Amino acid sequence: MVKTIEWRDGKVVMIDQRVLPHEESYVVNETPEQVAESIKTMVIRGAPAIGIAAAYGLAQAALQGPSEPLAAKKRFADVCEFMAATRPTAVNLFWAIERMRKLFDDKLLDSVAAAREALLAEAKKIHEDDIASCRAMGKFGAELVPASANILTHCNAGALATGGYGTALGVIRAAQEAGKKVHVLADETRPWLQGARLTTYELAADGIDTTLICDNMAGALMAQGKIDLVVVGADRIAANGDVANKIGTYTVAVLAKENGIPFYVAAPLSTIDRSLPDGTHIAIEQRSPEEVTRVFGKVPIAPDGLPAANPAFDVTPARYITAIITEKGVAKPPSVDSVAGLFG
């Protein structure tokens, strides 16, 4: 499995997801400013991976920051602020920042050295815990996959989008490891092509049978009985089980319901934002029109200057979701009660 992100001697090393699959190169982030830029420009993307990157960036902030407590506190607050301004939808970013901020404030009461040591350990723990969560949700999810299944996925919710193993792709990996015969249909995921470029890349590397389809083919294939279930990831889940995920997820969910196909969402508890009662409150990132008017931001496919809409995420209401799979179990069907139950 590819290594998405790694802490190496004070540097945060990321595989550059902007140039995969044809180029495997790495970005070495030496400062929190560089980490924030890498999140913003999508060197690294995917909700859990963004949270891990931010955590490592905040560890750098503590380690590289001033030794005097008040100055260290000011620098840390500034880094938290610009880190939080990178991308608005994936709640894992804010979850990780809050976790690191609380620990920093707590440890700073002892000393700057104590805060530095604790923050690096915490970032590493967030990373390790995420991989463990992916494996746990994989086990729960694999039980929902029939012995032989054609599985549709949208965007990339794999090792590249997490600390490793993946959420939706973790379910698929676990099903295959359990001896099930899986065939994945990967939506290309216009406009950024996470499905075509990243999902196919990592599934092929693992020897998982995969067919790439254009986003607008899913409905026809469902109607022809060629898709048995759908599994996707999430960027933010509201308290009632509404799910924000990559643009196009809502369309797939409605089509799945119309065709009587189970639609699963796999995500760690760190993606659930219980402060929001429902999905209407989730901030949706609006990205550059050029991602739509040019293929992969380069080759023009529309008249110059033509306006284009580019919401990066949509919200799928809980009523379209068969179950939400987490590391703590499955909310089936998703509701205020079943989601709250995941938190024990």
Ligand code: MRU
């Ligand atoms: O814009 P991206 O590529 O960061 O969007 C990613 C997604 O929408 C993923 O499906 C989601 O973050 C889940 S990743 C495990």
